[in-house]
Amino acid sequence: MACNRGVKEQEDPSAASAAPAPAAVARARAARPPRPRSRKGLGVRHLLKPCRFLAAVQRANARVREAGEATLVAALAAAQKESERENEVVADVCGGWKSEDGSLNCGYSSIRGRRVNMEDFYDIKSSRVDDKQINFFGVFDGHGGTHAAGYLKQHLFENLLKHPAFIGDTKSAMSQSYKKTDADFLDTEGNIHVGVGSTASTAVLIGNHLYVANVGDSRAVLSKAGKAIALSDDHKPNRSDEQKRIEDAGGVVVWSGTWRVGGILAMSRAFGNRLLKQFVVADPEIQDLEIDGDTEFLILASDGLWDVVPNEHAVAFVKDEDSPEAAARKLTEIAFRRGSTDNITCIVVEFCHDKMVDGSPPSTNKS
Template identity: 35%
Template sequence: MSSTVLFNLLRVGRSSITRQTFLAARGALFGVVGVRHAGGSVRFDSDGSCRPVTWDSFGIWDNRIEEPILLPSSIKYGKPIPQVSLSRVGSTSALGLRKQNEDRLRVSRIHDNLLYFAVFDGHGGPHAADYCFTFMEKFIRDALEDEDDLEKVLKKAFLDVDAALHTHLNSVLKAGTTATVAMLRDGVELVVGSVGDSRALLCRKGRATKLTKDHTPDREDEKQRIKKFGGFVTWNSLGQANVNGRLAMTRSIGDFHLKTSGVIAEPDTRRLSHNSDSFLALTTDGINFLLSDQEICDVIKQCQDPTEAADVITQQASQYGSEDNATIIIIPLGAWGKHKNSSAVYSMSRNFASSGRWA
């Protein structure tokens, strides 16, 4: 394939091609010569360093699922970028032993090159989580009209949805929600924003990388802000810290009765380049209070697909004693299926330790 043909593909709006087409096109455009070795792997100079790089080092769904390659971003970053298909994203939201499910999750495509994933864990009723489920994406779209920096976009969207929620709730001022939002641009740029204790983790080379920090009153920096605003921190009989004896988190959307005590809606954000990662997972505390980040990573790695993995994770949390709503989104990335491990071991002691949390 000539460079002229390659640019014509871009001109007519084709955003993805197959792996084989990309390799041929990339060779034509950059003068890269591919060498096929006896083992079948294609090696080529990916960055001008003259060092051989295998396709497998970028992760291609463990060679089991043929996904199209994002052509514009692959050219931009100089390496093949597998497309993340929303149809392969797995998610589950389980009721647990609660009377109603106050968790919400959302998966969507904001633009051709920008994906959106979010979990919201409501408290004091589902009102705040429902509102964020419905409108967070709108506020992100609005912010994108004036700003390209995704971290700034998320910070503005969180604060704007919080302000709009105040008007919407009227008298239901004790309703609130966590919010953990991830956006993936060009299949490479990953930005996460979070308030509360819902989490985002990335599985990289088989190890869990936590992308968020829980906003809890036992964190010294968060506790100092609460005290500065005139609030106070107490501990219940289970040793759990609470703001003014009422809320187990220091940041949330909603909870307007505690805004004057230092509870804020400004998210912590993080930006990183997704490279050869296996998957991204967003979870609510009905899961992450019972399972460590690495345990979540290990359980998911045993599963054949993200949908199965989401179901298994919520079942595992229930077996470990979770009575709370349990919600998870699993986004398979380029190295899905590469890193397997032995089965996780059930922890009876953890089951007993967690039994009183949701009493």
């Protein structure tokens, strides 16, 4: 067979030359370009891409987890707050007072509420001037501290009684006495407590004539023939006439959570507040009226009540109670339960018409 193969190779020399040697085949295969593979195999991956991808996934998961935790924490906090509100004990100071002649029956209630400090004060006084029975009622809502409200409680009605025109021209005497009390406070304590101030919602009853004076955003509401009648208009900076007065004096009213004078004070009239005195005045707005058979009771209260209880609701709640003392306590409790975040103080004065005559002064004063 070897001979035959050799003869055949000699007979067909072209076939022998066409068959490549094994080494040549190997070199040809090495030079041949690689065969195409799947698309997945063609991509060239950067070594950092997997790390970046994993980091992005981790950050996304962290954000989702944080959002979920924040939502859960907020929900738990809200539930806890609501539970605390339902179970919280309302610790207050309340009581009652009656005039000796029986013409007035009064109740009062004052609570710190959810504020850290108590800055509300109230005052109830009785006196006689020229054989006339005089009764004073006041609610003072302090801000920036207690000094201004405490000063009003001590001096406001005292200054009014000393005014020579108190009986003959009561409205003028009230206006002048209130301004004097403000000036006295600024002279004696205002330099020390420059940011301290207070509102004042007050009522003076001379015989059967009622005078109501208001400075700030505390309020007086009268019940007459079953209807709620506001005897004061809150001194808010965005009240059109108040805003004009402030701007005419060179001040500004801006929004900062609520409308504020100079972005600071949320009322346009107050006692004290030396730094804003050019714009925040202590001029009272005064209403006067005769107490007749349709006049049932008067409510004086700080804005801790009025922020959450409308005038009509307050009157309805008082009418449902048997006494002014119970009514005053109910009003403060309702305001607290409705979520008032301020101190809450109110006075309820009931007029007993069958005994509305000048009588001897009561034996005690409450304040």
